[in-house]
Amino acid sequence: MLFRIIILSIFFLPPFWGSNVLAADTEKIFEEAANYTVKINARIQDAFIEDEPGSTEGAGFVVDIDRGWIITNAHIVGWSPSKVTVTFIDGSTAKARKIYVDPSTHRDIAVLAINKNSAPDDLVAAPLDCDQWPATGHPVGAYGHPYGFEYTGTQGIISGISEEDSSLLVDAAINPGNSGGPLLSLDTGKVVGINTSSVDDEYDQNTNFSDPIFFSCDILDLLRDGIDPSPPKFPVMFLGQSLIVAKNNLSKEALDLKPDDEIMGVKGYDGSIYNLSDLFYALRGNYENFTLIIRRGDNEIEIPGHLQPEPLVIDRKGIKFSGILIGRGPIFDNSEIIKAEKLPVIHKVAPGSLAEENGFQADNIILAVDGRQYTNLQILYDYLDKRLKEKQSVTFKMVTKSSSDWAFFDYGKSELEIENLEMISAR
Numbered sequence: 327m328l329f330r331i332i333i334l335s336i337f338f339l340p341p342f343w344g345s346n347v348l349a350a351d352t353e354k355i356f357e358e359a360a361n362y363t364v365k366i367n368a369r370i371q372d373a374f375i376e377d378e379p380g381s382t383e384g385a386g387f388v389v390d391i392d393r394g395w396i397i398t399n400a401h402i403v404g405w406s407p408s409k410v411t412v413t414f415i416d417g418s419t420a421k422a423r424k425i426y427v428d429p430s431t432h433r434d435i436a437v438l439a440i441n442k443n444s445a446p447d448d449l450v451a452a453p454l455d456c457d458q459w460p461a462t463g464h465p466v467g468a469y470g471h472p473y474g475f476e477y478t479g480t481q482g483i484i485s486g487i488s489e490e491d492s493s494l495l496v497d498a499a500i501n502p503g504n505s506g507g508p509l510l511s512l513d514t515g516k517v518v519g520i521n522t523s524s525v526d527d528e529y530d531q532n533t534n535f536s537d538p539i540f541f542s543c544d545i546l547d548l549l550r551d552g553i554d555p556s557p558p559k560f561p562v563m564f565l566g567q568s569l570i571v572a573k574n575n576l577s578k579e580a581l582d583l584k585p586d587d588e589i590m591g592v593k594g595y596d597g598s599i600y601n602l603s604d605l606f607y608a609l610r611g612n613y614e615n616f617t618l619i620i621r622r623g624d625n626e627i628e629i630p631g632h633l634q635p636e637p638l639v640i641d642r643k644g645i646k647f648s649g650i651l652i653g654r655g656p657i658f659d660n661s662e663i664i665k666a667e668k669l670p671v672i673h674k675v676a677p678g679s680l681a682e683e684n685g686f687q688a689d690n691i692i693l694a695v696d697g698r699q700y701t702n703l704q705i706l707y708d709y710l711d712k713r714l715k716e717k718q719s720v721t722f723k724m725v726t727k728s729s730s731d732w733a734f735f736d737y738g739k740s741e742l743e744i745e746n747l748e749m750i751s752a753r
Contacts, residue, residue: 352467355515356479359469362388362452363507365413365476366398366422366438372651372750374406374644375673375688376430385470385507386412386438387452387517389546394442397542398506399434399522400427405639407750412440415477420444426549427639432557432606433491433541434522437549452508455516456543460484460494468498468521468534470507480504481512485533490567491603493535494519500534509536541607548611556635557606558613567601581631584622593617593628609633645670645707647714647747649679650686653703668701669693672724684740687726693737694723707749714744 366386373379386398396412403410403424410422422438460466464484472478482498496509500521509519519536548555561575562583569589576583583589591599592608593616599605609616613633620627637654644653651674672690675681693699696713700706713720721741728736 351515352481352512355510355512356467356469358515359387359452359467359479359508359510360415360477361448361450363415363469363477364388364396365471366396366402366506367411367413368403368408370404370406370408372407372644372646373404373674374642374651374653375671377404377406383471383474383503384505385503385521387506387508388445388449389437389451389454389542390550391442391445391449391451393550394440394445395425395546396422396438396440397520397546398436398438399520399537400430400436400639401434402506403427403436403438405430405642410438412438414446414449416446418444418446424640426545426555428545429557429636429639432603433545434537435520435542435545437545453516454539454543455511455514455518456540459487459538459540460511460518462486464518465512466496466498466518467510467512468496468500468504468507468536469510470504470521472499472501472503474503479510482532488535489600491601492538492541493522494538496534496536497532498534499532500524500536509539541603544607544610553611554635554638555610556638558609558633559636560602560606560633564602569599569601569605576633580633581618582629583618583620586622588621589618590621590626591619593619642751643703644673644750645703645710645747646750647710648742648745649676649681650674650742651750652692670700670703670706680745681742684742685738686722686724686740686742690724690726692722692724696721697723703749707747710744710747714747719743 364386366384369381370377370379382402384402386396389395389397405427412420412422420440422440424436425439426437428435462484466484467479467481469479480499482496485495485497488495504521507521508517509521511518517539519538522535522537525533545555562571563573564570565572571583571585571587574583595608613635616631617628618631644651650672652670652672655671670692672688675686675688719741721739723739725735725737728734
């Protein structure tokens, strides 16, 4: 009897030796991550509508040693002009420039470049898993600098995939300071995602999001080939989160989509397309000449498309004066009703400024300046500079979303003296 009990005990003891092996592998993966993970500080003074003035901290990781490229979240370095500094694990620092920032409505990705001569000699590039999506239950670790605790990791699993934008849901804790850092497969040691955000809800029990590295790999490949990786301009409205067309604001020549058409895929692309993020991924670098597969009624048909890319965020410019920052979009959802896509928009109004005193508000679209419509910021800047030198005030005609129940828009005119005029750039 004693012999039998001993045998059963051996078979049913927990596999402690396997746990030790797994722990050792996990420790090594996190140790290696310190060799390519960096700390990022960004300072924004003049903020476009997506950002706020101030300083942010986060993480990033090296993806190309020869080019000095580092990838991080767009929300860390901003869609506005910013001063970016990279700090390495040995404490040395380097100035970074933004070479690509994805538009705010798409993927939370930015690519930075540093002078590789300013980096430590032992810096390495992160191993990226560009070929596979981690399945639900896959063990992962989030690495970064949460709440100032530098080069630390958390552990969990892939909880699922977001239907809205194909982000990875993870239960490995992602806190402020983790954003932009690598999400690591604890099986392979490769990077499978970019830590992005968490659900901000007191009832949430650790729901976090990571941008799949799959999307970033494509952006990096296009940049290396000298191709603009921006998503296409796609002013098409859909029914909810589906890819069923509600309204197409493109010309028939650009893309002949009709209401109730359902986008099924892109010809020549083997991946599944469940949402706009998937569609934009399939079209990156290929928006000038492509073919969509759609369902129209009971038939599946093909339609050719010819689109333009979204303007590069790093080429964005703005005009700052009298407490206002104006620039091109984004503008509100019903903008097609008033055909305001090319018109300047007020991004920010400084508290206590002359502009605030005269009733100017963020999100106002500038329909006319002294009776003339402007679609070119440089020409508008030149006109404002002329009025400044003449010491003459300027009258702005504007429109904004209405807060009333009986109107879509509110129109108004305001006069403003021009002071402290400056043209700014997002580079």
